[in-house]
Amino acid sequence: MSMFLIISTAWAVIALVLLVVAWRLARFGRTVPHRNIMILLTAGAWIFVLNYLFVQRYGGEAASFPRQYIPWVALHGSLGLVPLIGATCLVAGRLMAGRNRFSGHFNRHHKAYGRTFIVVWVFTHLGGLFNTIFLH
Numbered sequence: 001m002s003m004f005l006i007i008s009t010a011w012a013v014i015a016l017v018l019l020v021v022a023w024r025l026a027r028f029g030r031t032v033p034h035r036n037i038m039i040l041l042t043a044g045a046w047i048f049v050l051n052y053l054f055v056q057r058y059g060g061e062a063a064s065f066p067r068q069y070i071p072w073v074a075l076h077g078s079l080g081l082v083p084l085i086g087a088t089c090l091v092a093g094r095l096m097a098g099r100n101r102f103s104g105h106f107n108r109h110h111k112a113y114g115r116t117f118i119v120v121w122v123f124t125h126l127g128g129l130f131n132t133i134f135l136h
C-alpha cells in the first residue's frame, strides 16, 4: 500500500469518527467543541482534496482503477465535493454571522444543511474506504 493510501485511509477513519462526535455534540448543545471539530474537518478535507489533486497531477502514484469502476469513482469524487463546498459555506456563514445575506441564509438553515452534508460526507468516506479495501 502506498504512503498516500495509508494517509487517506487513516484520514477517512479519523474523519468518520469526528463527524459522528461533532454531530452528537451539536445535538447536545455543545456548540464550541462542535464548531472546533467542524472547522478542523473542513480544513482537513480541503488539504486532503488539494493533496489528492497534486498527487494525481505530479506524483508517481496516480490511482489506477479497473475501467468498469470509473463511473463509480467519478460519482464518488463528485459527491465528495457536496459536503466539502457545503461545509465550507456553513463554516463561512457562522464566521461571518450577521454580516451579509450569504451568512444569513446558511445560518438560518444550518441544521438542515448540516444534517444533509454530514450524511453525504459519511457516505463519501465509506466509499473511499471501499475503494481502498476492494479496488487496490
Ligand code: HEM
Binding pocket: 023, 026, 027, 031, 034, 035, 038, 039, 042, 083, 086, 087, 088, 090, 091, 092, 094, 095, 107, 110, 111, 113, 114, 115, 116, 117, 118
Ligand atoms: C463555524 C462552524 C460551526 C458552528 C459555529 C456551528 C454551530 C452550530 C450550532 C450553534 C448548532 C445548533 C443549532 C443551530 O444553531 O442551528 C449546530 C447544529 C448543527 N450543526 Fe453546526 N456549526 C458549525 C459548522 C457545522 C458544519 C460545517 C456542519 C456540517 C457540515 C455542521 C452540522 C451541524 C448539524 C448536523 C447540526 C444539527 C444537529 C442536530 O440537531 O441534528 N455544523 N451547529
